[in-house]
Structure formats: C-alpha cells, structure tokens
Amino acid sequence: MLTFLRRRTLTSLPPLLAVVLGVFVLARLTGDPAALYLPENATAQAREQFSAAHGFDQPIWSQLIDYLAQVTRLDFGTSLRTGEPAAVMALRAFPATLQLAVVTMLLACAVATAVGCWAALRPNGLGDRISSLMSMTAASVPDFWLAILGIWVFSIMLGVLPTSGVDAGGLSWVLPIAVLMLRPAGVLTQVVRGAMIAALGSPYVKVARSKGAGERRVVVRHALKNAAPPALTVAGDLAVGLINGAVVVESIFGWPGIGKLMIDSILQRDFAVLQAAVAITAISIFVLNIGIDLGYALLDSRVRQKVGAAA
Amino acid sequence: MTHTPHGLRARNSRAAALLAAATVSLAATGCSVANTTSGDSAGAGNTLRVVLPQEPPTLEPCEASLTATGVVVRSNITEPLLERNPTSGALEPKLATEWTQTQPTLWTFKLRPGVKFSDGSDFTSEDAVAAIERSANNTALACNVQGYVFGDSGKLTLAAPDAATVTVQTEQPDPLLPLRVSFVEMTKSDISTTEKVREPVGTGPYKIESWAAGQKLTLTSWDGYWGSKPRYAKAEYQWREEGTVRAAMVVNGEADLATNLGADDGAGDTGVQYPNNETTALRFSTDQAPLDDIRVRQAIDMSVDRQGIITSLFGGIGQPASQLIGPGVVGYNESLTPTPYDLTAAKALVDQARADGVKVDTPFRIIGRTAQFPKIAESIELIQSALTQIGLTAKIEMLDTSAQIKYQLRPFPEGAGPVALMIMHGNQAGDAAFTVGQYFATDGAQSSSGSPQLDQQIKAAGALTGDARQQAFADVFASENQDIRGFTFLANMGAVLGLAKNVSYTPDAATGDELRLADVKPKS
Numbered sequence: 048m049l050t051f052l053r054r055r056t057l058t059s060l061p062p063l064l065a066v067v068l069g070v071f072v073l074a075r076l077t078g079d080p081a082a083l084y085l086p087e088n089a090t091a092q093a094r095e096q097f098s099a100a101h102g103f104d105q106p107i108w109s110q111l112i113d114y115l116a117q118v119t120r121l122d123f124g125t126s127l128r129t130g131e132p133a134a135v136m137a138l139r140a141f142p143a144t145l146q147l148a149v150v151t152m153l154l155a156c157a158v159a160t161a162v163g164c165w166a167a168l169r170p171n172g173l174g175d176r177i178s179s180l181m182s183m184t185a186a187s188v189p190d191f192w193l194a195i196l197g198i199w200v201f202s203i204m205l206g207v208l209p210t211s212g213v214d215a216g217g218l219s220w221v222l223p224i225a226v227l228m229l230r231p232a233g234v235l236t237q238v239v240r241g242a243m244i245a246a247l248g249s250p251y252v253k254v255a256r257s258k259g260a261g262e263r264r265v266v267v268r269h270a271l272k273n274a275a276p277p278a279l280t281v282a283g284d285l286a287v288g289l290i291n292g293a294v295v296v297e298s299i300f301g302w303p304g305i306g307k308l309m310i311d312s313i314l315q316r317d318f319a320v321l322q323a324a325v326a327i328t329a330i331s332i333f334v335l336n337i338g339i340d341l342g343y344a345l346l347d348s349r350v351r352q353k354v355g356a357a358a
Numbered sequence: 359m360t361h362t363p364h365g366l367r368a369r370n371s372r373a374a375a376l377l378a379a380a381t382v383s384l385a386a387t388g389c390s391v392a393n394t395t396s397g398d399s400a401g402a403g404n405t406l407r408v409v410l411p412q413e414p415p416t417l418e419p420c421e422a423s424l425t426a427t428g429v430v431v432r433s434n435i436t437e438p439l440l441e442r443n444p445t446s447g448a449l450e451p452k453l454a455t456e457w458t459q460t461q462p463t464l465w466t467f468k469l470r471p472g473v474k475f476s477d478g479s480d481f482t483s484e485d486a487v488a489a490i491e492r493s494a495n496n497t498a499l500a501c502n503v504q505g506y507v508f509g510d511s512g513k514l515t516l517a518a519p520d521a522a523t524v525t526v527q528t529e530q531p532d533p534l535l536p537l538r539v540s541f542v543e544m545t546k547s548d549i550s551t552t553e554k555v556r557e558p559v560g561t562g563p564y565k566i567e568s569w570a571a572g573q574k575l576t577l578t579s580w581d582g583y584w585g586s587k588p589r590y591a592k593a594e595y596q597w598r599e600e601g602t603v604r605a606a607m608v609v610n611g612e613a614d615l616a617t618n619l620g621a622d623d624g625a626g627d628t629g630v631q632y633p634n635n636e637t638t639a640l641r642f643s644t645d646q647a648p649l650d651d652i653r654v655r656q657a658i659d660m661s662v663d664r665q666g667i668i669t670s671l672f673g674g675i676g677q678p679a680s681q682l683i684g685p686g687v688v689g690y691n692e693s694l695t696p697t698p699y700d701l702t703a704a705k706a707l708v709d710q711a712r713a714d715g716v717k718v719d720t721p722f723r724i725i726g727r728t729a730q731f732p733k734i735a736e737s738i739e740l741i742q743s744a745l746t747q748i749g750l751t752a753k754i755e756m757l758d759t760s761a762q763i764k765y766q767l768r769p770f771p772e773g774a775g776p777v778a779l780m781i782m783h784g785n786q787a788g789d790a791a792f793t794v795g796q797y798f799a800t801d802g803a804q805s806s807s808g809s810p811q812l813d814q815q816i817k818a819a820g821a822l823t824g825d826a827r828q829q830a831f832a833d834v835f836a837s838e839n840q841d842i843r844g845f846t847f848l849a850n851m852g853a854v855l856g857l858a859k860n861v862s863y864t865p866d867a868a869t870g871d872e873l874r875l876a877d878v879k880p881k882s
Contacts, residue, residue, distance in 0.1 A: 077760065077761075078760065078761075080760065082760070082763045082764065082767055083364055083759065083760055083763060084500075084502065085500050085505065086501070086502050086503075086504055086505015086506055086509065088507055089500065093497060093500060096498070096500075097500065110705050122647050128415045128416075128569075129415050129416055129556065129870055130416060130553070130554055130556055131556070131571075133392060136571070139571060139572065140572060143572075159476070195600075195602055195603075198602075198603065198606050199606070202610050203609055203610055206610065208604045209599055209610075209612060210607050211607065211612075212573075212596060212598075212612070213573060213608075214574075214612075273361075298599045298600065299598075299599070299600050299603055300603075301596060301597065301598045301603070303571075303572030303573050308572075314758055314759060314760065315452075316760050317759070319519055348514075
C-alpha cells in the first residue's frame with residue numbers, strides 16, 4: 048500500500064507542478080498590475096518603481112525561478128492588495144471551503160444513494176419518474192437563482208433562516224449547503240440509479256436471490272457495492288468542483304472561502320494570492336484523488352489485488 | 359466468509375453511525391467558520407450593523423480616497439484637519455480649528471487642543487506634519503490620496519513651529535491647499551513611512567476592536583475621544599457582493615444599514631434614495647475616424663436617450679447629465695442642459711459627415727467595465743442600438759477592471775483603434791479642478807481629447823478663487839461641450855441606502871465614500 052501511495056504521489060507531482068507553472072505564466076500574461084495599485088495619475092517613473100519593487104520588470108523565467116526558490120522556503124509572497132502573506136490568506140480561506148464541500152458531498156451522496164436505490168428498485172415506476180424529474184431539475188437549476196430564491200423564501204418570507212453570513216451557527220450552514228448540494232445530489236442520483244438498475248439485473252444478483260438472500264442484503268451487499276465505483280468517480284469529480292471553490296455560493300452567502308478569494312485575486316491581479324490559492328487547492332485535489340483510488344480498492348477486489356501486486 | 363443478518367445489521371449500523379459522526383464532526387469543525395454569535399440587535403441599541411459591497415482591502419489611512427477603504431476609515435477611525443461639508447461645499451474645522459493663507463505660498467493651520475489618539479497619546483503638530491508628509495510627498499509609498507489630490511501640487515514643505523501649529527509651504531500659490539489637506543487622515547508620527555499600515559491608530563470616535571478577515575470588522579468607541587460620544591458603542595461591518603443580499607439583510611433585520619443598493623435590489627420601504635458624486639459618460643478617442651470628427655461625436659451625443667435609460671434601467675434614480683460633475687461641485691455650470699434625444703438630427707449630422715468624406719462606416723468599440731454601475735451592459739446595448747439607427751457601427755466590449763483601466767489611463771494601448779469608453783467619475787473633492795485636469799487637459803491622465811485653448815482656460819481657472827473660479831470652470835465645461843465634445847455625458851448617478859426602521863440617518867452625496875458612524879443614531 049505504501050508503495051502504491053508513493054507511486055501515486057510521484058505520478059501526481061508533474062501535473063501539480065504544471066498547474067502551478069501554468070497559473071504563474073498565464074497570470075503574468077494578463078499584464079502589469081501597476082495600473083490597479085498606483086494612483087490614477089502616477090508617473091511612468093512611479094510605475095517603473097512599482098514594477099521593480101515587485102519584480103514584474105524581470106523576464107518571466109527569472110520571476111519564475113525566484114518564485115520557486117521562495118516556495119521551497121514555504122514563502123508564497125505578499126498580497127499586493129492587503130499586504131498580508133499570501134499563504135496566510137489562502138490557508139485562512141481554504142478550511143471554510145473544505146468544510147462546506149465535505150458536508151455537502153456527504154449529504155449529497157447519502158441522498159443520492161437512498162433516492163437512486165429506491166428508483167432503481169422499480170424502474171419506470173411512478174417513484175422512479177418523480178425522482179428522475181426532481182434529480183434532473185436539481186442538476187439543471189442555476190446556483191445563483193436558487194440562492195436568491197432560498198433567501199427570499201426562507202429568510203424574507205418565512206424568517207426561519209439567516210440570509211447569509213456565518214453568525215448564526217448551524218443555521219448559517221443550511222442555505223449554502225442546500226443550494227450547493229442540489230446539483231451533485233441530482234447528478235449522483237441519476238448515476239446511482241443507472242448503476243443500480245444494471246447491477247440488480249446482473250447474474251450475481253439473480254444467484255443471490257435464488258439462494259434466498261433477503262432483498263436488503265441483495266441491494267446493499269451485492270448490487271450497491273458493485274454500483275458504487277461509477278458513483279464514486281462522479282462524486283470525486285463533483286467534489287473537485289466544490290473544492291475549487293463554490294464561487295457563486297460563497298459570494299452570495301458571504302462565505303469566506305477560497306473560490307471567492309481566487310476570483311478576487313484574478314480580478315485584482317494579486318498574483319501571489321492567486322498562486323497560493325491554486326497551489327493549496329491543487330494539493331488538496333491530488334489528495335482527494337488518492338482517496339478516491341483507495342476507495343476503489345476498498346470497493347473492488349480486482350483493484351485491491353492490483354494495488355497489492357503493486358506493493 | 360458469511361454474515362448473519364444480525365452481523366449485517368450491526369455493520370450497517372456502524373456505517374450509519376460513522377457517516378453521522380463524520381457529518382457532525384465536520385459541522386462541528388465548521389464552527390471555526392460559523393460560530394460567532396451575532397452582535398447586539400439594533401433594538402438593543404449598542405451595535406450598529408453595516409453591510410458593504412466589499413471588504414476593505416486595508417484600512418491604511420492614506421488609501422482613504424479608495425471607496426472601499428475610505429467608507430470605513432474616514433472620520434470613524436481617523437480624522438483629517440478639516441473636512442468638506444458635502445452639502446454646502448464649505449470646509450469645516452475638524453482637528454484644525456482655523457487655517458489661514460499667511461503668505462501667497464504659505465498656509466498655517468492651528469490644531470484643536472486636547473485631541474488624543476485612541477491609544478491615549480496626544481495628537482500634536484509633529485503628527486500632523488508626518489501625516490501630510492507621508493500622504494503628499496512620499497512617492498515611494500504611492501498612496502492613492504497622493505495621486506488623487508496632490509498629483510499636481512508640487513512638493514510641500516512642512517513645519518511645526520509649536521505643538522499646536524502646522525505650516526505648509528507650496529511651490530506655487532495654491533488656493534486649493536486646504537481642500538487638498540482635507541483628504542489627509544491624521545496618523546501618529548511613528549507610523550511606517552515605507553510600508554502601508556493595515557490597522558491604523560487614529561483620533562476618530564471609533565477604534566478597531568477586531569478584524570476577522572473575510573468575515574467581519576468590529577469598531578468600538580473609546581472614552582478619550584475629543585468630540586461627542588457616538589450613540590452606538592460598537593459598529594460591525596460585514597460585506598456582501600450582491601445588492602439583493604445586502605437589501606435582504608436590512609429587510610430581515612440582520613443589518614441596520616446597507617450601502618450601494620440598486621433600484622431593483624428589493625430594499626422596499628427600507629430604501630432611501632440619494633444622489634451620489636458619480637457621473638457616467640462615454641469618453642471618445644478623438645484621434646481616429648470616425649470619432650475624430652466633431653459632428654460624429656455630436657451625433658452620438660444626440661442619440662443617447664438619457665431619460666429613457668434612467669427610467670427604464672436605473673429605476674428612476676439619477677438625473678440626465680450635461681457635464682462631468684454634478685451640482686454642488688465648484689465649477690458646475692447651471693446653464694448647461696442635457697443634450698435632447700433626437701435621432702433624426704443625429705442621423706443628419708452623420709450623413710453630413712459622410713458626404714464630406716469622413717469614414718463614418720469605420721467600426722469603433724464601446725468599452726465598458728463589468729459591474730461598474732448597475733445595468734451598465736444594458737445601457738451600452740441601448741446606446742449601441744441607437745448608433746446603428748443613425749448609421750454608425752459600434753461593437754461592445756465588456757472588460758474587467760484591470761483590462762478596462764488600460765483604456766482609461768495614459769498611455770493608452772497602441773493600435774487600440776477608435777474607442778468610446780464608458781467611464782464613471784466621482785468628484786469627491788468638490789472642486790472642478792480635480793475633474794478637468796484629469797479628463798479635459800490634453801496631458802490629463804485620463805484624457806483622450808482636448809485643445810491648447812482649453813488647456814489655457816483650465817490653467818487660468820485653477821489660479822482663481824471664489825466666484826471668479828466658479829465662473830471660469832463653468833466656462834471650461836461650456837467650451838468643452840461646444841468646441842470639443844470629447845464626451846457624451848449620461849447621468850449624474852444616484853444610489854439607494856438600506857436603512858432599518860429603528861435607525862436614523864440622512865445620506866448625502868459623500869455617503870458612498872465616507873459613512874460617518876457618529877451621524878447614525880437610533881430612533882427614539
């Protein structure tokens with residue numbers, strides 16, 4: 048297992064480095080941020096001083112070498128906008144996004160598993176059609192519209208939830224998570240339903256039933272376990288999207304997450320913060336992908352054997 | 359390997375318990391995000407809850423001319439020597455009680471006695487000298503206020519003859535010096551001169567209690583303040599990007615005051631309309647066809663249905679504009695009126711230019727900054743539609759701030775082609791000199807038109823004072839409209855403030871830039 052992890056880590060390093068380098072280069076291609084940070088009538092000399100002070104006057108390869116040298120010392124630079132260390136800003140924002148993403152995905156998986164299994168047990172029945180309609184709708188509704196609607200109904204009309212912010216403890220989580228989980232839950236429900244229909248029609252389920260296994264055991268132990276890998280793959284992709292930052296939800300609900308931080312950094316050409324935020328999310332996605340691989344191994348003995356052989 | 363039903367149930371129960379525990383534990387760790395208790399409700403009367411469009415990037419006092427910073431720091435945490443009354447335009451005493459022009463190039467300020475910083479130290483003339491030096495002369499620090507108000511004032515020579523007196527020597531006679539100084543927030547003499555300071559100590563009625571970055575900023579009043587104690591002991595700032603959410607927070611009782619709302623953000627009965635300092639306009643590059651012909655520019659001016667845009671897109675908030683400043687600013691020309699909407703006359707002008715060989719069919723770009731003001735994209739689309747009707751070809755390009763600013767500030771991008779740039783200008787200073795020097799002078803940082811004659815007119819107006827100054831700048835606006843027409847003015851903008859029922863506050867033209875908490879009071 049350790050060998051597997053080591054190999055996985057090594058194979059993940061090149062794409063991680065490519066992401067960091069790509070963001071570094073692309074960010075600088077958008078231009079010198081001096082115009083955004085200096086007074087409107089700053090002289091050409093002042094602009095040159097600003098560029099020199101922040102190293103923007105150097106060739107891009109030289110800037111990159113300096114940056115990589117800094118990063119090896121865990122120094123991601125300083126925010127042009129706030130004057131704070133970029134890593135501090137990114138690390139402050141990331142847990143908020145991570146917490147939101149994990150709780151959202153756990154709930155979405157639970158809902159999708161329950162509804163998807165229920166729908167698959169009676170394909171094309173009334174319940175299946177209703178669940179399909181609802182899950183397709185959930186997967187299609189824009190976050191922005193849903194968030195505003197949620198605020199209007201539950202905060203303004205009913206007065207049972209806060210409009211936004213993080214002040215109201217547990218209640219602060221309800222609307223952001225409800226809005227955020229609807230799409231993954233809708234997509235996952237369809238995946239679970241399809242995989243379960245295929246699994247329930249497979250020979251090993253028929254064998255299990257012919258041996259007298261109860262329906263619950265057939266569904267949970269045989270069908271669901273075999274239907275889980277495709278759902279896990281899709282759940283992983285959806286989780287990556289959430290970890291990258293639920294920008295719309297974070298913006299509307301005032302959630303101090305990394306998605307909003309990244310967008311603000313792009314708009315303000317705050318390169319150091321953008322690079323720190325991307326590095327942290329890229330590392331977390333890399334860890335998530337290893338987790339998904341390990342999940343495959345737990346769910347599928349063929350994969351487990353391969354992992355074992357690799358070790 | 360077999361499982362008994364009991365074993366299966368037990369395993370399922372464990373799995374369910376594990377899932378529940380994971381969810382609960384994550385929610386619990388989430389308390390690091392969502393755990394703070396809400397502040398006092400407005401009904402309790404101790405805490406004023408303000409919701410802004412964005413978090414201040416910094417509270418550095420020398421960046422107070424940036425709206426996001428100034429709206430929090432100005433006159434709340436720090437204070438200037440004197441301040442401009444946004445309604446009357448008059449300068450009023452603050453930390454200085456009097457100021458006189460003792461020589462043509464020398465101004466003397468007498469400081470208010472008994473003023474302390476919120477850390478308990480005395481405010482002295484040394485502090486005032488250091489603060490002005492840092493904001494006006496320190497080019498390395500590149501304070502925004504330095505560029506905004508001191509860019510054309512030359513180097514200042516400062517002195518503190520005694521603990522209560524400050525003198526400011528200018529290179530040339532400068533009648534605007536007190537107005538410029540009103541933009542400098544007073545800080546302690548030991549403040550860094552090489553780094554900007556994120557959390558300053560000031561003499562204002564409030565000091566910073568805590569700043570949970572990304573979430574909330576709390577100010578608290580302090581006992582040693584020289585003026586009247588503010589009615590709210592604390593002020594909590596939060597920020598929400600969406601106007602609808604800011605409005606909903608006031609409607610729902612989660613905030614007492616919300617700034618920068620739009621007409622259709624849903625503030626309802628809590629919404630209070632007020633005119634702000636901003637004026638919107640199209641600024642033309644006048645060196646390339648078809649915009650190099652004044653008839654084409656005049657035609658564009660005639661084709662803009664200002665009242666229609668204000669009524670249909672701005673919800674009736676704002677007034678059609680005839681010049682780049684609004685009423686109340688020194689130099690505002692009362693006799694100028696917005697150009698009447700007349701597509702027939704506009705088309706005739708375009709046809710006339712075409713007949714004279716002007717390349718009116720050459721496409722040009724209308725460039726706008728995304729979200730610069732509500733309904734900017736729709737406003738530009740309406741204008742583009744009208745231009746098509748009069749025989750011009752305009753393409754719309756919406757850019758983010760960083761990309762748009764390249765077209766706003768000199769030097770403009772090479773090979774940009776003819777451009778009509780949507781701009782929004784706010785004259786916080788209250789004097790036309792801060793507008794025309796930037797936008798009308800041929801070498802202005804944001805100018806893409808002008809003429810030597812207008813340059814002379816601007817220079818002459820800047821040296822005048824009183825009524826002569828007012829008239830001279832009014833003439834500058836008239837001349838620009840008549841002889842150059844480098845702009846199509848759209849609207850003197852307005853805004854909506856969300857105000858809870860139990861809070862009393864009267865917004866003015868400066869509210870968007872400077873929200874004085876001491877002026878906000880609970881309704882009795």
